[in-house]
Amino acid sequence: MAEQTGGRNYLPLFIDLSGKKVVIFGGGSVGLRKASLFSEYAQTLVVSADFVPELRDLASSSSVELVSMDLMSAPDERIEEFVSDAFLVIPATNMVELNDRIEKFARVSGALVNRVDMADDVVIPSVIKRGGLTIGISTFGSSPAMSKYTRRKIETFITPQYGDMIRLQDEVRNLLKTKVEDQKKRKAILWEILEDRSVWDALEISYEKGYNKAYDIVQEHISKKG
Template structure:
């Protein structure tokens, strides 16, 4: 008997004092960083090179950039990790390390290696609404987020 796939549970977490680490600085990493900077005071990006957008966020004091290649030591004090490199082997290493250390991880290139997912966000002041279609219909979820933003 095949088990019915359950929808994702919406859970809100206080990340304000949690150490969030993003490994990578490409398009997907920047999208995750843009989402996260509104919710944590401790966001580190690990990448040998970054673009101007991330440099501006660093100058504004919103993120810390460690201009280097990833090393497992970079995650020792992490509470939440985003593996967003274009190297699948490196992302798998990050995932394995986080699982061993009990650190929540999201591997952007593999939804099967995620302890959590990013919802579509609608925010107005302290009201935050997260929307997901549990990985099945991103266009529908995006349309719902836009409607909610209009209402807010």
């Protein structure tokens, strides 16, 4: 069931941001947090009169581009220019009226909007990445503290080995396709590897040791078949 908040009907999605542009208005701590996240996925532009030092550091070492501009006195044409080809616009200033103005032009251009001061088109979750595993957490603004608490809880048991296990499962699955014809049998072997504590323990040492443990399980099944 989709999450409904304030009349909005949110569906969690994973979106490919390759080649897309994200524009953030505001160079404070909120703008920094948003830029730190989106710079890993998309072309990220931050427009503001001032920038916190950490944002300047980020721009010097990543794909973040900074544009210095007094947004309060900026003509409409300049704001329209910034949002015209944006996929997502984030009004992150500390002035509601200015955020309203930016949102208006973003909607005319067809961009999605993520307001930091109210619910809007897009809610940005707290993200946990473990290799090929991505988890998004959100309370849709109802309780940022609960979102942070939940993330900390999840991070205690979703260890980096989860990413290694995803890689291992993918490699072993491809191996099994060449050695085991029965799809149900392949699935059973993969589950056995997934639930084998010795494989997880070996992954804590190195990926190679984990893979070798999994390979031993595969070989055991193949030998039985023979």
